[in-house]
Amino acid sequence: MKAVRFHEYGGLEVLKFEEAPKPEAGASEVLVRVHASSVNPIDWKIRAGHLRGFREYPLPFILGWDVSGVIESVGPGVTQWKAGDEVFGRPDLARPGAYAEYVAVREGEIARKPAALDYIQAAAIPLAGLTAWQALFDVAELKPGQRVLIQAAAGGVGSLAVQFAKLKGLYVAGTASGRNQDFLKELGVDQPVNYETTRFEDVVHDMDAVIDALGGEIRTRSWKTLKKGGILVALLGGPPSEEGAKELGVRQTVMWVKPNPAELTEIGDLAASGKIRVILDSVFSLQDAARAHERSQTEHARGKIVLKVEDQVGNHG
Numbered sequence: 352m353k354a355v356r357f358h359e360y361g362g363l364e365v366l367k368f369e370e371a372p373k374p375e376a377g378a379s380e381v382l383v384r385v386h387a388s389s390v391n392p393i394d395w396k397i398r399a400g401h402l403r404g405f406r407e408y409p410l411p412f413i414l415g416w417d418v419s420g421v422i423e424s425v426g427p428g429v430t431q432w433k434a435g436d437e438v439f440g441r442p443d444l445a446r447p448g449a450y451a452e453y454v455a456v457r458e459g460e461i462a463r464k465p466a467a468l469d470y471i472q473a474a475a476i477p478l479a480g481l482t483a484w485q486a487l488f489d490v491a492e493l494k495p496g497q498r499v500l501i502q503a504a505a506g507g508v509g510s511l512a513v514q515f516a517k518l519k520g521l522y523v524a525g526t527a528s529g530r531n532q533d534f535l536k537e538l539g540v541d542q543p544v545n546y547e548t549t550r551f552e553d554v555v556h557d558m559d560a561v562i563d564a565l566g567g568e569i570r571t572r573s574w575k576t577l578k579k580g581g582i583l584v585a586l587l588g589g590p591p592s593e594e595g596a597k598e599l600g601v602r603q604t605v606m607w608v609k610p611n612p613a614e615l616t617e618i619g620d621l622a623a624s625g626k627i628r629v630i631l632d633s634v635f636s637l638q639d640a641a642r643a644h645e646r647s648q649t650e651h652a653r654g655k656i657v658l659k660v661e662d663q664v665g666n667h668g
């Protein structure tokens with residue numbers, strides 16, 4: 352099959368569009384013919400070697416932990432899926448991903464793709480959508496009427512988190528550059544904050560939770576926006592130092608997104624029914640994965656960056 356792989360860690364130039372062995376569906380797995388994948392920041396962080404020491408990948412390796420496509424075949428023991436089913440999901444980050452014509456995934460890592468969602472939209476949802484959902488509702492356990500600050504609210508995770516939070520009746524503050532202030536209002540942000548002109552902790556107060564997709568000093572500054580007992584959910588960085596947070600009486604935790612077909616189905620239905628919008632920053636062909644990484648590396652994507660696979664490699668008609 353055709354795939355984009357890297358044989359060594361490094362810059363954009365290490366991504367190669369080339370022939371690679373077609374995977375097979377093992378026990379409790381399905382083989383998906385990929386229509387689209389997406390680029391998440393972790394992809395280029397891994398490619399550049401930033402996560403070495405934390406996780407080693409066998410080289411050459413295929414990135415890409417969002418997939419939408421059609422089941423080609425099922426492995427032994429699979430009962431809930433059959434060839435021809437349209438699915439979307441988030442493959443396991445420890446295994447080869449979906450910058451390829453085919454990817455093998457566990458049956459519990461996918462959900463049925465709603466017919467009303469096209470493959471491009473569907474590939475934009477799983478990793479970012481599950482992250483946003485789990486941070487807001489599983490980890491912070493936010494309830495209607497509560498208040499949340501969403502850092503990087505215009506990004507892949509943030510643009511979905513804002514919409515989920517508004518649907519659930521939360522008050523939402525969100526940060527972005529000046530360029531994205533109108534966009535945040537369109538998404539439904541009650542209190543948009545322009546980080547280029549305003550220190551968010553000067554104007555955002557009494558939050559029940561912060562979803563922090565930025566880390567570093569943003570994390571420690573974010574504590575000040577929380578009410579006592581409020582929680583900061585960090586999406587990146589190591590275990591948070593308790594010093595400082597404890598003094599302010601706030602809690603914090605680092606979360607890592609988990610597969611959850613029921614939540615993915617719910618999010619897919621929200622998108623299919625138009626209750627949330629999937630925001631596409633850009634769509635690249637699989638061959639242009641390096642350009643897609645370059646875009647993600649700016650750290651200024653608005654919504655998601657998607658890789659279109661199917662008719663790029665000419666095998667799905």
Ligand SMILES: NC(=O)c1ccc[n+]([C@@H]2O[C@H](COP(=O)([O-])OP(=O)(O)OC[C@H]3O[C@@H](n4cnc5c(N)ncnc54)[C@H](OP(=O)(O)O)[C@@H]3O)[C@@H](O)[C@H]2O)c1
Pocket residue numbers: 391392393478479482502503504505506507508509526527528529530531546564565585586587606607608647650651652653654
């Ligand atoms: N723990 C997990 O399971 C998990 C899962 C998914 C993602 N993550 C992590 O979460 C982070 C966000 O992911 P993503 O996919 O949403 O990334 P992304 O789409 O690349 O985020 C880009 C957004 O960040 C905003 N931004 C950049 N600097 C900012 C600042 N100082 N203040 C506020 N906004 C700022 C940009 O807005 P402007 O252009 O307006 O600056 C842009 O819209 C990444 O580091 C990713 O690795 C973790």
